[in-house]
Amino acid sequence: MAGAALAVTGASRAFGGVYAVRDVDLHVAPGELRAVIGPNGAGKSTLFALIGGQLAPDAGSVELDGVRIDRLAAHRRSRLGVAVVFQAARIFHGLTALENVMVGAHSATRAGFVAGALRLPAHHRAEREIQARALECLALTGLADWACRPAEDLPLGQQRALQLARALCGEPRLLLLDEPASGLRAGEREHLAELLASLRRSGLTMLLVEHDVAFVMRLADQITVLDLGRVIAAGPPAEVRANPEVIAAYLGASA
Numbered sequence: 001m002a003g004a005a006l007a008v009t010g011a012s013r014a015f016g017g018v019y020a021v022r023d024v025d026l027h028v029a030p031g032e033l034r035a036v037i038g039p040n041g042a043g044k045s046t047l048f049a050l051i052g053g054q055l056a057p058d059a060g061s062v063e064l065d066g067v068r069i070d071r072l073a074a075h076r077r078s079r080l081g082v083a084v085v086f087q088a089a090r091i092f093h094g095l096t097a098l099e100n101v102m103v104g105a106h107s108a109t110r111a112g113f114v115a116g117a118l119r120l121p122a123h124h125r126a127e128r129e130i131q132a133r134a135l136e137c138l139a140l141t142g143l144a145d146w147a148c149r150p151a152e153d154l155p156l157g158q159q160r161a162l163q164l165a166r167a168l169c170g171e172p173r174l175l176l177l178d179e180p181a182s183g184l185r186a187g188e189r190e191h192l193a194e195l196l197a198s199l200r201r202s203g204l205t206m207l208l209v210e211h212d213v214a215f216v217m218r219l220a221d222q223i224t225v226l227d228l229g230r231v232i233a234a235g236p237p238a239e240v241r242a243n244p245e246v247i248a249a250y251l252g253a254s255a
């Protein structure tokens with residue numbers, strides 16, 4: 001998997017005149033695992049949405065491998081290789097786990113729909129390839145045994161894994177994860193950490209927004225810390241952990 005470079009430059013977004021994200025720079029190198037942390041209301045979800053395409057910035061830019069994407073709708077960004085795993089499970093009821101994952105490959109390629117509608121031979125071959133890849137992604141995320149079960153039968157932890165499998169099936173170049181560890185049991189959390197580490201070794205660029213600071217400290221290459229919409233620190237985990245401004249922001253948040 002060849003990861004893309006992500007460059008967010010001078011990004012701002014306000015709601016009702018109040019900045020949720022203000023003049024944020026965030027440069028992620030290809031193959032890097034970047035975590036974004038910060039106390040409640042720091043602007044993490046807003047920044048995530050500016051990159052994924054659920055929101056457009058009021059000012060600034062978002063570039064993927066040097067191509068501006070900040071004015072593109074989320075589905076167009078997805079075709080360029082941006083995959084999003086949301087915190088709340090988004091699954092298609094009435095479809096099996098395997099079919100749910102195959103949707104990820106179809107939404108990342110437009111050609112799939114056209115060839116499918118025309119019933120071209122290439123379509124059948126492509127379908128078989130997509131199915132094989134979907135099965136691989138299910139195995140990778142520990143869901144091989146669930147392939148033929150209705151997706152809504154999966155427990156919550158597995159529904160989250162299913163979204164991750166779906167995102168991977170589209171062969172993304174940038175994977176965005178919104179609080180992937182939240183609500184998971186210790187064993188599931190461990191499995192997720194191992195999976196993210198192995199995706200990182202494969203070269204995929206990842207950005208994860210996370211509440212669980214301990215979880216990201218051992219996984220991330222670099223951590224960006226937001227507070228009140230601004231970047232207050234960025235660097236390797238050990239450096240960020242020792243930063244007095246970061247400590248103050250978190251102590252202030254829990255006081």
Ligand SMILES: Nc1ncnc2c1ncn2[C@@H]1O[C@H](COP(=O)(O)OP(=O)(O)OP(=O)(O)O)[C@@H](O)[C@H]1O
Binds near residue numbers: 015046
């Ligand atoms: N759609 C919206 N309308 C109005 N205000 C919003 C909206 N989205 C976010 N905000 C405000 O922007 C600020 C940043 O919110 P955001 O959700 O991005 O922070 P966060 O770091 O993700 O917080 P949390 O950790 O609590 O999820 C907050 O003050 C929030 O109330």
